[in-house]
Structure formats: C-alpha cells, structure tokens
Amino acid sequence: MAITAYAKDTQPLHPEACYPLAAWCKAAGVSKTRIHEAKLLGVPLPTFTVGKRVYIQGADGIEWLRTLSAKLAELEVGGEQ
Numbered sequence: 001m002a003i004t005a006y007a008k009d010t011q012p013l014h015p016e017a018c019y020p021l022a023a024w025c026k027a028a029g030v031s032k033t034r035i036h037e038a039k040l041l042g043v044p045l046p047t048f049t050v051g052k053r054v055y056i057q058g059a060d061g062i063e064w065l066r067t068l069s070a071k072l073a074e075l076e077v078g079g080e081q
Helices: 021-028 033-042 060-080
Strands: 018-020 048-050 053-057
Touching: 018 021, 018 060, 021 053, 021 060, 033 060, 053 060
Parallel strands: none
Antiparallel strands: 018 053, 048 053
C-alpha cells in the first residue's frame, strides 16, 4: 500500500496513542519512502504487527522522529567538511 504524506495533513501526535501505520504516517507527514530511507541509515521505525496490520506507539514514533532528525543533521554536518 502506497502511503503519501503531505505537510498540510499533519496533526499532533499523542504519545499514549496507538496508531495504524498509515494513520501515523499521515499525522506525522512521513512517507513510506522516508521510512525506508531511514532504515537504510540505521534508524528503523519501531512498529509491531497484529495479524496483517502494522501499528506504531505514539511515543515510539515521536522518539523515532527525533532520532532521525539528529541522524540527518549529523550526516549534513559530516558532508560539509
């Protein structure tokens, strides 16, 4: 399933909420492409599966965004030298 995220669709993320992956992506403004790229950088999105459905805990998603942001900033600084 393709997930496309747009900045205009973002919403507040609640740490205590449990989101289906597609709903979290839409709320966070994160595409599946970005999730895949992050995994290649060593920052996998912490999800869990129930049957065929994939979920993410709000607090885990928020922490992942912070970790990915730091990793991307680190790569930017490293690339400028």
